[in-house]
Amino acid sequence: MEMDGYDAETYLRLRAEQSLLAGGSCQVDYRLAGSARALAAVGVIDIELARRVVEDYTRARVLRGRYDTHPTAVTRSALAAPRRIVGCGHVINVTVGRLTVRYAVFDPAETRLALTLTLDDAQEPDPVEDHPAAETTETNPAITVTDDRGTSVTSSDLSVESDSEREWRGFLTLRPALNPGTRWIELLGERVEFPPDHPDLTVTIENFTDADAMDRYLAQCLTAVGNQPQSDSIGPAIEALRVAGLLEHHGVSEMMMFYQALRGPGPVAVKDEPWRSLSARRGATGGPRGTLLLGVTTPRFGGISVTLLDLVSADGGFRCGFELGGPADLGTHHDPGLSGTFVTFAGLDDRGNFYLGDTDEDECVGGGGTASGTLSFWPALDPQATRLDLIVTTDRARALINVPLTWEDTP
């Protein structure tokens, strides 16, 4: 048999054999999944065939007693239904400090209140268990909330995370839902008013053509590892595309330089945007401090929809609360089933500065029909910027959410 010519399935299977013989404890060969995804993304192999190879070798690994798995970065939640997201900013004084109701999400099935607890200076930090990122599920306080129709609901879930030792952010979830149109709620003995709904942000969907599929895919990989430069999810993609003879032109070499820069300590001279501005401003601080309500849900694109809840800017970067609908692969460890839409997040301000966003996969939780979490963007927002496009990219299309940087408060 003549086998000298390149064949993507053969490449994947031999790659999988090498990994199988190398041992390890993971039941999924994530490097293989990364290679398979890359080759499928650029059209070198059919996605179904690539998936079958990964699944075949996952089975072979399980039969060798390899059980470990990475935390999943894949969500399989329902597409977001239309709902009302309204800002608030009401502050309630509580025993340990101040509780701010940042905004509320009124869904037909549940109501979520976004809260920030800021401890008084006299309080010992660490009021919630012993770890900043700990979720409180078993020690939830029972909090009853009433809407303007007199409907009272006791909280069913409270999840929190911390930005610092003295500030905790989280969601109070109420099921069943309060009146979606309520103008106020009663919470901890106070009436919390909601202002009129703010105007919608502009969302633009741009569909991709088949051209430049490889550049886009690698850019997505780079974006996905931007906050975790030691993650190796891009390495297998690069290697697979190199063996396929596809990594030759200038744009790719610029990306590779940026990738190496991410993995190393020092700056590197990259000429092409967006990698140039990212390299130049890597580690930049001095971002404005402020909060914006976004409250925007994209239409369905690339098989997913995304809701961006709020934007919180601080000295070293900015964060967005988000919810994601549809099968989504967030990229840090590729979905071994290759079934999710590869989703990445970035930003571009009106001064030409680029930002990379990443999810903390441990924070991205599915459940209740929606996956949600926090996107962390770097570097710090340019204080001179007045508008920001938040960019959600899939392999087929991208959504641009245009955000005027008009800060609502200064936490």
Added chain:
Amino acid sequence: VTSAWWAGLPPIEEWISGAADNHRIRWSDGELSLLDHDDPDGEFLLAALGGEQCPCLRILDAWQRHRVDLYVLLLGSRGAADPLDMVRMTGGQTHGPRPTSAPPGGPSGPRPGPRFTAAVGPRPRGAAGAAHAGRPLRHRGGGSSGQRFGYTPIPRQDALAMLLSLPGGLPIRLVATVIAVWAERIADGDAQVAAVRPALQAALYGRAVAALRAWLGSDLSIDVRLADVPAASRGRGGDNVVVELPFSWLRDVWVRGFAVLAGRFCLTARQNGPDDWTFTAVDPDFGEPARFRLRTW
């Protein structure tokens, strides 16, 4: 002399537990046989009607269905350094233990002829096949698509896990059967080969690399390529090895345990007669392949 593909694979007999009694299952000359069942077809029919089914029958049926299944090569061991997790595969169940006293003529002694036979592997062209005792299964030769009336086969993954966790040398003999089928199809220019060429190459690659690593150590870069004519060479720097092998190397050399003999890596093995073999092999310096003959008495 064209040897049968099962030459060099001695007959084995194993005990299968799980039914009311332990039963014997035998493999010889490329065939799997049940020694303690007179009418497997009848028992299959009874099982389809709700009767109890002996584990032997499930094994026999699964063997028959998967004797051409390349998934056997994907899941099966690549060699001694690649053990399967039997606990995982069997859910903690084993096919043993054997009876404390083997019946007369039991596993290591003379064996009675099989009363029922299934899972016939490919036969070397021009060679007389072994005589087959017993009646054939109705779906004999049907590969994985055979279907008995009213009988629901075990799902593929479960069946393969069961077969690859059989005791003793049965799993490697199933692997040998699948290899022999596909080696013959390649030789025949079978149209099915093209579609599964990557899987065939991977099956060869994994097993040859495992053998070469065991022979040379793991520091070398080893490349195994599918080729019509076997060859082996070491790169200029000495830190990489390129070995070219036909798929039939698995059948002729690897399955028989000849991959590394007398400190050499075997490229070919040819049977001259009973217990008389000629090998082509390379030394670790990867010089010109040398032929040597091995006879046992």
